[in-house]
Amino acid sequence: MTAVDVQATWWWPYLMIFVAGWLATDIWRWIGVLAAGRLHEESELLTWVRAVATALIASIIARLILFPDGPLGQTPLFLRVSAAVIGFACFKLSRNNLLFGVGAAEAVLIGGWLILM
């Protein structure tokens, strides 16, 4: 069978899902478990690893707010940033109430969207 024939079989997408999807993703999770070994929570190595993971997620957050895909990308940058900042302020004012903070950010975004667009 040629490559094109193989890709036309019914099982090809499932092979892709299990090998290129599941294995290729879970391998990193397993490596993470094995690398953590018996390291202590307060160890220097794990403190650094946690800082790397935190900075990584922070950069995902910044990217999603500053360079979003789809319909959100049509909104002006200042609207998205002010929604996030006001959400943060309301979160702090409500003593770390997640629902209140997220709700405030969404209210600013939707309100601004209706007014501006």
Added chain:
Amino acid sequence: MGNRNPVHEHQQEDAAPVGWFHWFVAGVRAAFSLPTVILMGGFIGFASLAREADLSLLQVVLMTVFIWALPSIVVLTSALSTGVGLFAAAIAVALSSIRLMPMAMALMPVLRDGHRTPRWQLLAMSHFVAVTAWVFAMRTLPELPRPARVPYLAGFVCLVNTSVALVTAIAYLLVPQLPEIVAGALVMLTPVYFLLSMLSATRQVSDQLAMGFGLVLGPLFHLWAPGGDLLLSGIVGGSMAYGLARLLRRRRV
């Protein structure tokens, strides 16, 4: 069980008198909350992407349950629709999921009960490491007694995983033509939720600094080095935060 290490003997031996099932149910109940709704929003987006790529319902559900990381799922979806080979697709997906490694590594010492938690349980739980569950775990687990942490997180991810898969399937079948403002508001939920819940999950100076550096470096690296930007800002921002926190700690001592 056996394998009692005397070092850990003092750790709240009587802290979980109610047992595994109680904590599992507590975790299930904790999943009726904001993170589940937010994740559903993200996967509804994937459902419409999958429709455009001509994936079947079974494939959509399998990808949701087995991959359980949206960026990898999106990369695989485009690989399936463009007819890329197995090896090339695996490389692309693996590159997009490297970030899960430091996350899984940082979670383990928080999750396990000293030497008592068998490694297979940790390997099984690691499958659910993705940003939403990770942030939830790092925020809530430290407040629980150690023996409660694995069952609590297991209950949480069981409900989140099945309900998100269900909603993804429903969204796929209905193909909702969402008004743009609703779709946009759904997309905005994710970063805002991550931002606020990360802020309440970061207790140490090094993590708070890492949060700040990541927010600033992420966009910069995205413009300078698109593709490798997440990993770069993670390693550079995280190392700067770690180094600076260490310097501050030494000063104080």
